[in-house]
Amino acid sequence: MNTQKQSFLYNEFWILTFGGAFQRANIYKPNVETEKRTIFRIALKKFVSEHIIPQYKTPVCEISHILNLEGIIAFSEKWHEILNNGKLNIGVSQKLLNLILKYYWCLGEIAMPPHCPVDRIIQSKGLEGETISWTTIADINVYLNIINKIRMEAENKNQTIAEWELEVFQRNEN
Incomplete structure (x- = not known):
């Protein structure tokens, strides 16, 4: 694939990722200027693109993946003046990282x-029981409990978590 096409796709992936991770999450403090939000997203994209995504060229274990989620949270603390609670929570961080990784993997x-x-x-x-608002998950153990439920569902179908999610997730076609 030529560089221009690849660059276009990566930019589209990031637009979709930020939309998916931030749209309903209420991450910004009230009255934060659009320019500051944009600068934050650019810095976060650069951090994830340069420091985290390259690790996934080869398989990454779950512990390393969790450390990467914690790394995103730690990075976001530098932007405490514009973020609610002074940082991104685990729910938003996992959606951001897991979604961009899904796009790169599918490509x-x-x-x-x-x-x-x-x-x-x-x-x-895909899961029975209570649905937890992912935008509010602040405890890594709550997130890991959901992942463990997904893992059990995936294993019942002889699939990985990522394969299971591709099968279960379908966009509304309306």
């Missing part, structure tokens, strides 16, 4: 990620 740019994006759709379509 064949990285190895299969260890997790999948956790949101209301995945919880309601």
Whole structure:
């Protein structure tokens, strides 16, 4: 694929990722200027693109993946003056990282990620029990409990978590 096409796709992936991770998450403090939001997104994209995504060229274990999620949270703390609670929470961080990894994996740019994006759709379509608002998950153990439920569902179908999510997730076609 030529560089211009690749660059276009990566930019589209990031637009979709930020939309998916931030749209309903209320991450910004009130009255934060659009310019500051844009600068934050550019810095976060650069951090994830340069420091995290390259690790996934080869398979990444779950512990390393969790450390990467924590790395995104730590990075976001530098932007405490514009972010609610002074940082991104685990729910928003996992959606951001897991979604961008899903796009790169589907394109064949990285190895299969260890997790999948956790949101209301995945919880309601694929898992029994209470649906937890992913935008408010602040405790890594709550996130890991959901991942463990997904893992059990995936293993019942002889699939990985990422494969299971691709099968279960379907966009509304309306």
